Amino acid sequence: MSPKTHAKAARRRVHPIVIVLILLLVLALVALVALRLVDWRGQRVEGTLTALVNPWNAVDVAGYRPTLTEVEGKQVDQSCAQPLTNMLGACRAAGHAPTLSVGYISREDLEKGTVKAQEAAEAGFSEHEIGLAVDILDQSGSDPASSGVAAWLRDNAWEYGFILRYPQGSEESTGMAYSPWHYRYVGEAAAAQIQQLGITLEEYVNMFYNDSAAVVFER
Numbered sequence: 001m002s003p004k005t006h007a008k009a010a011r012r013r014v015h016p017i018v019i020v021l022i023l024l025l026v027l028a029l030v031a032l033v034a035l036r037l038v039d040w041r042g043q044r045v046e047g048t049l050t051a052l053v054n055p056w057n058a059v060d061v062a063g064y065r066p067t068l069t070e071v072e073g074k075q076v077d078q079s080c081a082q083p084l085t086n087m088l089g090a091c092r093a094a095g096h097a098p099t100l101s102v103g104y105i106s107r108e109d110l111e112k113g114t115v116k117a118q119e120a121a122e123a124g125f126s127e128h129e130i131g132l133a134v135d136i137l138d139q140s141g142s143d144p145a146s147s148g149v150a151a152w153l154r155d156n157a158w159e160y161g162f163i164l165r166y167p168q169g170s171e172e173s174t175g176m177a178y179s180p181w182h183y184r185y186v187g188e189a190a191a192a193q194i195q196q197l198g199i200t201l202e203e204y205v206n207m208f209y210n211d212s213a214a215v216v217f218e219r
């Protein structure tokens, strides 16, 4: 082998460390896409209306950032403001007296305990931080589980895109105790499906892990 051909062969051989580095880079990108922290175009994925927040799924992982607006003196994400207004109006029209007790709660308020949800939720793991959850009580002050408001919401909230987020007997799935006052906005299509199937948001997200999966429901 002449010195010239030898040099050529060395140039063609890629250093093993470079190969390892490239492999690691590809693996990291695949992992990020798989975890949906970054979509394939390289942008950060914003959480969708079905963004899952529970004791195992932190608010920061869910990635939903609310744009706040006010409904009946409480802040909520703008995506659910009109449906919430409509739902409370329809509940009153049906002869009940709902009161919006809690909407959005900031991380800081949760940490300091200055604003509290009706249910015990840890800072960083509360749906109230994404502005898509509300606590609705009955002005009559009757038992939240059996009040007229609770019964009406249980039957009708789905039509406005809200679900009873922590139903009775679903503690293992949701990680939260039965909370008849706590409603979560997920959008009309998902709420209809969840109500029809009688499942939790956890079970729904498992069924339709892909956010872009079309949910078809005939009213």
Ligand SMILES: [Zn+2]
Residues within 6 Å of the ligand: 102, 117, 118, 119, 128, 133, 134, 135, 181, 182, 183
């Ligand atoms: Zn709540």
